[in-house]
Amino acid sequence: MEFLTDLLTPNDTKILLVVLDGIGGLERDGKTELATASTPNMDGLAARSSLGLTTPVDTGITPGSGPAHLSLFGYDPLEHEIGRGVLEALGIGYRLKRGDVAARGNFATVKDGVITDRRAGRIPTEENERLCKRLSETIETIEDIKIHVKAGKEHRFVVVFDGEDLSHELTESDPQKEGAPPAVIKPLAKDAGKTARIVNRFVLQAQEVLQTEKRANTLLMRGFASLPDLIPFPEQFGLKPGAIATYPMYRGLAQLVGMHVLQTGSTWEDELHTLADNFGNFDFFFLHFKQTDSAGEDGDFDRKADFIEKFDALLPQILDLKFDVIAITGDHSTPALLAGHSWHPNPFLLHAPATARTEGEPGFSERRCARGILGHLNSLEVMPLLLAHARRLKKFGA
Amino acid sequence: MEFLTDLLTPNDTKILLVVLDGIGGLERDGKTELATASTPNMDGLAARSSLGLTTPVDTGITPGSGPAHLSLFGYDPLEHEIGRGVLEALGIGYRLKRGDVAARGNFATVKDGVITDRRAGRIPTEENERLCKRLSETIETIEDIKIHVKAGKEHRFVVVFDGEDLSHELTESDPQKEGAPPAVIKPLAKDAGKTARIVNRFVLQAQEVLQTEKRANTLLMRGFASLPDLIPFPEQFGLKPGAIATYPMYRGLAQLVGMHVLQTGSTWEDELHTLADNFGNFDFFFLHFKQTDSAGEDGDFDRKADFIEKFDALLPQILDLKFDVIAITGDHSTPALLAGHSWHPNPFLLHAPATARTEGEPGFSERRCARGILGHLNSLEVMPLLLAHARRLKKFGA
Numbered sequence: 001m002e003f004l005t006d007l008l009t010p011n012d013t014k015i016l017l018v019v020l021d022g023i024g025g026l027e028r029d030g031k032t033e034l035a036t037a038s039t040p041n042m043d044g045l046a047a048r049s050s051l052g053l054t055t056p057v058d059t060g061i062t063p064g065s066g067p068a069h070l071s072l073f074g075y076d077p078l079e080h081e082i083g084r085g086v087l088e089a090l091g092i093g094y095r096l097k098r099g100d101v102a103a104r105g106n107f108a109t110v111k112d113g114v115i116t117d118r119r120a121g122r123i124p125t126e127e128n129e130r131l132c133k134r135l136s137e138t139i140e141t142i143e144d145i146k147i148h149v150k151a152g153k154e155h156r157f158v159v160v161f162d163g164e165d166l167s168h169e170l171t172e173s174d175p176q177k178e179g180a181p182p183a184v185i186k187p188l189a190k191d192a193g194k195t196a197r198i199v200n201r202f203v204l205q206a207q208e209v210l211q212t213e214k215r216a217n218t219l220l221m222r223g224f225a226s227l228p229d230l231i232p233f234p235e236q237f238g239l240k241p242g243a244i245a246t247y248p249m250y251r252g253l254a255q256l257v258g259m260h261v262l263q264t265g266s267t268w269e270d271e272l273h274t275l276a277d278n279f280g281n282f283d284f285f286f287l288h289f290k291q292t293d294s295a296g297e298d299g300d301f302d303r304k305a306d307f308i309e310k311f312d313a314l315l316p317q318i319l320d321l322k323f324d325v326i327a328i329t330g331d332h333s334t335p336a337l338l339a340g341h342s343w344h345p346n347p348f349l350l351h352a353p354a355t356a357r358t359e360g361e362p363g364f365s366e367r368r369c370a371r372g373i374l375g376h377l378n379s380l381e382v383m384p385l386l387l388a389h390a391r392r393l394k395k396f397g398a
Numbered sequence: 399m400e401f402l403t404d405l406l407t408p409n410d411t412k413i414l415l416v417v418l419d420g421i422g423g424l425e426r427d428g429k430t431e432l433a434t435a436s437t438p439n440m441d442g443l444a445a446r447s448s449l450g451l452t453t454p455v456d457t458g459i460t461p462g463s464g465p466a467h468l469s470l471f472g473y474d475p476l477e478h479e480i481g482r483g484v485l486e487a488l489g490i491g492y493r494l495k496r497g498d499v500a501a502r503g504n505f506a507t508v509k510d511g512v513i514t515d516r517r518a519g520r521i522p523t524e525e526n527e528r529l530c531k532r533l534s535e536t537i538e539t540i541e542d543i544k545i546h547v548k549a550g551k552e553h554r555f556v557v558v559f560d561g562e563d564l565s566h567e568l569t570e571s572d573p574q575k576e577g578a579p580p581a582v583i584k585p586l587a588k589d590a591g592k593t594a595r596i597v598n599r600f601v602l603q604a605q606e607v608l609q610t611e612k613r614a615n616t617l618l619m620r621g622f623a624s625l626p627d628l629i630p631f632p633e634q635f636g637l638k639p640g641a642i643a644t645y646p647m648y649r650g651l652a653q654l655v656g657m658h659v660l661q662t663g664s665t666w667e668d669e670l671h672t673l674a675d676n677f678g679n680f681d682f683f684f685l686h687f688k689q690t691d692s693a694g695e696d697g698d699f700d701r702k703a704d705f706i707e708k709f710d711a712l713l714p715q716i717l718d719l720k721f722d723v724i725a726i727t728g729d730h731s732t733p734a735l736l737a738g739h740s741w742h743p744n745p746f747l748l749h750a751p752a753t754a755r756t757e758g759e760p761g762f763s764e765r766r767c768a769r770g771i772l773g774h775l776n777s778l779e780v781m782p783l784l785l786a787h788a789r790r791l792k793k794f795g796a
Contacts, residue, residue: 030758057794059775060782061405064795077795078401087796337752341793343786344755366755367771376773 004384004393005231008238013324013390015239015284016275017382019072020311021065021250022293022334024346024366028301033292033336034347035365036301037308041315042328046349046364050356052374053345053366054382056332062343068331069253073286074237074383075230082256083168083225089158090252092150096227101166101195104223105149105157106174107131107216108182115178119155120216131216132157139205142198159221161199166226167192173203174220182220199224232258233284237383238392242282244271250288259286268310272317279321296334297341304336325389326351327382345369345376352389402782402791403629406636411722411788413637413682414673415780417470418709419463419648420691420732422744422764426699431690431734432745433763434699435706439713440726440762444747448754449762450772451743452780454730460741466729467651471684472635472781473628480654481566481623487556488650490548494625499564499593502621503547503555504572505529505614506580513576517553518614529614530555537603540596557600557619564624565590571601572618580618597622630656631682635781636790640680642669648686657684666708670715677719685716694732695739702734723787724749725780746780748772750787 025032056068057077066087067077085102096102107128109117123131132151139147145163152158169189173182182203187196199221210217233241235258243254243261251261260282264274268289275287289311295304318326330346347369350356357373370376377385387393423431454466455475464485465475483500494500505526507515521529530549537545543561550556567587571580583601585594601619608615631639633656641652641659649659658680662672666687673685687709693702716724726749731742745767748754755771768774775783785791 026753027756030756032755053773058782059779060784060786060791061402062786062791062793064793067795082795084796342753343791367758370755370771370773371769 004387005236007393007396008387009392009394010238011391013283013392014279015325015386015390016318016323016327017072017284017286017386018318018326018328019069019286019288019331020292020308020328021288021290021331022296022341023308023330024333024335024342024344025296025304026335026337026342026344028337032366033296033301033304034308035367037305037312039308039312039364041312042349042364043362045315045319045351046359046368047362048353048358049349049351050374051359051364051369051372052348052350052377053369053372054329054348054377054379055345056379060343062341063332064341065249065331066253068379069250070257071379072329072331072382073233073257074380075257076380080228080230082228084223085158085168085225086227087249088152088156088223089160090256091249092152092158093248093252094148094150094158094160095252095255096160097162098227099164099166101161101168101224101226103159103199103221103225105159106220107155107157108218108220109215110182110218113181115175115180115182115218115220117215118174118178118220122154123216125151125153127216128152128154128157131210131213135206135209138209139202142201142205145198147202155216159202161195165191166195168195168224168226170196170199170224172222172224174222182218185221227256230257234258237284237387239284240282241284241286242278243286243288244274245286245288245290246271247288247290250290254286268314272314275318276321293334296336297339299336299339301336324352324354325386327386329382346379348374348377348382350374350385350389355389355391403634405791405794406785407790407792408636409789411681411790412677413723413784413788414716414721414725415470415682415684415784416716416724416726417467417684417686417729418690418706418726419686419688419729420694420739421706421728422731422733422740422742423694423702424733424735424742426735430764431694431699431702432706433765435703435710437706437710437762439710440747441760443713443717443749444757444762444766445760446751446756447747447749448772449757449767449770450746450748450775451764451767451770452727452746452775452777453743454777458741460739461730462739463647463729464651466777467648468655469777470727470729470780471631471655472778473655474778478626478628480626482621483556483566483623484625485647486550486554486621487548487558488654489647490550490556491646491650492546492548492556492558493650493653494558495560496625497562497564499559499566499622499624501557501597501619501623503557504618505553505555506616506618507613508580508616511579513573513578513580513616513618515613516572516576516618520552521614523549523551525614526550526552526555529608529611533604533607536607537600540599540603543596545600553614559593559596563589564593566622566624568594568597568622570620570622572620580616583619625654628655632656635682635785637682638680639682639684640676641684641686642672643684643686643688644669645686645688648688652684666712670712673716674719691732694734695737697734697737699734722750722752723784725784727780743774744777746772746775748783748787753787753789
C-alpha cells in the first residue's frame with residue numbers, strides 16, 4: 001500500500017466505481033440472473049471494455065458486506081476487521097468517530113436474576129424506540145463519557161460510548177443462553193479497565209430504568225468494537241472521493257474509509273441525480289445500488305434480473321457524464337438460488353476508453369467475465385487498476 | 399488456515415476428490431493425452447460443471463508426488479516438507495508414527511575402508527530382502543530405541559528408529575561418491591546427539607553383520623526425516639475423510655495427513671467398490687488412480703490415453719452415488735512426451751449441481767480448462783473451494 005502511495009501522481013481524471021450489490025449469481029435453466037436479464041447497454045459496453053472476475057477475500061470465502069466493500073475500496077479485510085458493534089452502528093446510520101466504542105445491545109427478560117428470554121419476546125420496534133429514548137434521556141453521561149443509545153429493529157439496539165481513553169477489548173455480558181445471569185463485563189487489555197467500569201455502570205443504571213418493564217426488563221451487550229485504524233482513502237489513493245448510497249450500512253462503510261458521503265434520495269434515479277449534480281466536486285465516486293442484493297437474499301431470481309435490467313436502462317445517463325474510468329461490479333455474489341451471499345467471484349467490467357484493452361464482442365455475464373481480458377483478480381487489485389487507467393500512477397523504477 | 403477453520407460449519411454433504419495421477423499432458427499431433435482420449439462422460443459432465451487449471455506448488459515448479467498431494471489436501475508443501483526417508487517409508491507401505499525417524503539406506507561395497515560401489519552392484523531385490531531380514535533379526539534395539547529395517551527394490555532399503563527423544567537433524571553417512579569412506583553421522587541440532595549415537599552404533603553393528611557379504615558389505619544412510627507436524631485433516635477441515643488408493647505411497651500420504659485409509663483391492667473396479675461400500679461412513683473421499691501417471695512416466699502416450707478412457711467408462715458409477723461435490727483432477731502433470739512429472743497445471747473439473755456455475759458446453763481438456771470459469775488456481779485453493787461448495791463454510795464478517 002505504501003508502495004502504491006509512493007507512485008501516486010495527481011491529474012484531473014474522474015473514476016466511477018459502480019457496485020451493483022450481490023450482482024453475481026447462479027444459473028436457473030443454464031443462465032444466471034445477469035445472463036437472464038436483457039442488458040443491451042452493458043452488453044454493448046462490454047465489447048468496448050475489459051472484463052474479468054473478482055474474488056473479494058479468498059477462494060471459497062463468502063464475505064459479509066463489510067469485508068467485501070473494504071476489499072473493493074482497497075483495504076485488506078483480513079488486516080482491517082470491522083467489529084460487530086461498528087457494523088451495527090453503521091447499519092442504523094450512526095456516524096462513529098475514531099475512539100468511540102460501539103456495542104450491540106439486546107433487550108432481554110430476566111427473572112430471579114437469570115435470563116428467561118434473550119430477546120425479550122422480540123418486542124416491537126416502536127417499543128424498542130421508546131425504551132432507547134428513555135435510556136438516552138436518563139443516562140446521558142457516565143464519568144466523562146457520553147452515552148448514546150440508538151434503537152435498531154425489534155429487540156436490537158446500539159450503544160456508543162463517546163469520550164477519551166476508551167477500549168473495545170472487553171468481554172460480553174450476553175451469556176448466549178437462557179437460564180444464566182447476565183455476565184459482568186471484564187477488561188481484556190490493560191487499558192480497558194475504565195471502559196469496563198463505565199459499561200458495567202451503564203448496565204446497572206439501565207436495569208434500574210427498565211425494572212418496571214414487563215418483557216424488556218434487562219439488556220445484554222456484546223460485540224464491543226471501534227473503527228478500524230486505516231489510512232483514509234483520500235490520503236491512500238490521492239483521490240477526492242464522493243459516496244452515493246441509500247442504505248445506512250454502505251454510507252457508513254464509505255464514511256469509515258474516509259469518503260465524503262453525499263446526501264441523496266431513496267431511488268436509483270435520485271442517486272444518479274446526485275452523481276450528475278456532484279460530478280464536478282469529486283474525482284472518485286462510489287455509487288452503490290442495494291436492491292440486486294436484497295432480491296438475491298430473498299431468493300427472488302426474477303426481481304434480481306429486473307433490477308439488473310433497470311440499471312442497464314440507466315447506464316446511458318452514466319456514460320453521458322464521460323468518466324475517464326468506470327468499473328461496474330459487485331461486492332460479493334448473492335445468487336437468488338442460494339438466497340444469500342456466496343463465494344462466487346464477481347463479474348467485473350472496466351471501461352476506460354483511452355487505456356483499456358477491449359473484448360471486441362458484446363455480452364456481460366459471469367461466463368463472459370471468466371474468459372475476459374482481465375482474468376481473475378482479487379478485489380484488492382481493483383483500486384490499483386482504476387488508478388492506473390486514470391493515469392494516476394507513475395512508473396515504478398526506470 | 400486458522401481463518402478457514404474458524405469458518406467451518408458441519409452438515410451432511412459429501413465430497414469426492416478424484417486424483418487421476420499425472421493426468422495433465424502435452425500434445426502429440428496437436429492433442430494431449432486427455433484431448434486424444436475419447437471421454438464422452440467427462441465431456442458431458444464438463445458442460446454441467448466448472449473447469450479450471452491448478453498449479454500444485456508454483457509456476458514452473460515440477461513437484462514430486464508428496465508435495466503435489468499435500469497441496470491438493472490443503473497443506474502448503476513449502477511449509478510442510480516431507481523428507482526423503484519419510485517418502486521412502488511411505489513408498490514401501492511402512493506406517494510411520496509421529497516421533498519415528500526414517501532414513502533411506504543403500505547397500506554398498508567397501509574395500510580397504512573406501513566405497514568402491516555405492517549401489518553394491520544393484521543386488522537383486524531378493525538378496526536385499528534376505529539382508530534386511532538378517533539385519534532386523536540381529537539388531538532389534540539399540541539403547542531404548544527399536545530398529546526396523548525394511549527392504550525396497552534392488553540395493554535400497556528403509557531404516558526406522560522408533561522410540562523416545564529422537565531427532566532427524568543429522569548429517570548423512572553417504573559421501574555421494576566412490577573412493578571415499580562412509581562418513582560418521584553427526585548431530586545438526588542440540589537434541590540430536592542421542593539419535594546420532596544410535597545411528598552410528600546401528601551402522602557399526604550392521605557392518606559386522608554384513609562383513610562376510612561379497613558385494614553388500616556395508617551400508618550408507620541419508621535422508622533422515624520425521625513425519626511433518628501438521629493439523630490432522632479431520633480437525634483442519636471438519637471432515638471425516640476416507641482414502642482409497644492402491645499404491646503404498648499414496649496410502650501413506652493420505653494416512654500422514656490423518657485420513658482413514660480403506661482396505662481395497664488392486665484394480666480400479668475394486669477401488670470403486672470400496673467407494674460404494676463405504677459411501678455412508680465418510681463425508682470426504684480421496685480416490686486415487688495411479689496408472690495414468692505410470693504410463694506417462696513410461697512415455698507411453700497411448701496407454702495413458704487408454705487409462706483416461708477407462709476412467710471415463712467408470713465415471714457413471716461414481717455419479718450414481720450422488721456426491722454433493724466432485725472434483726476430478728491430477729496431482730501434477732506427467733506428459734508422456736516428457737516421460738516424467740512436469741510443471742504444467744492440472745486440468746480441474748468441479749461438479750456441484752447445487753452451487754457451481756457451469757461451462758454450458760461439453761469438453762474436458764487442458765485447453766478447455768485454461769478458459770474455464772474457475773480460471774487458474776493454486777492446488778492449495780482446492781480444499782477451500784470444495785468446502786464452500788459443500789456449504790461447509792460460514793460467512794466471514796457481516
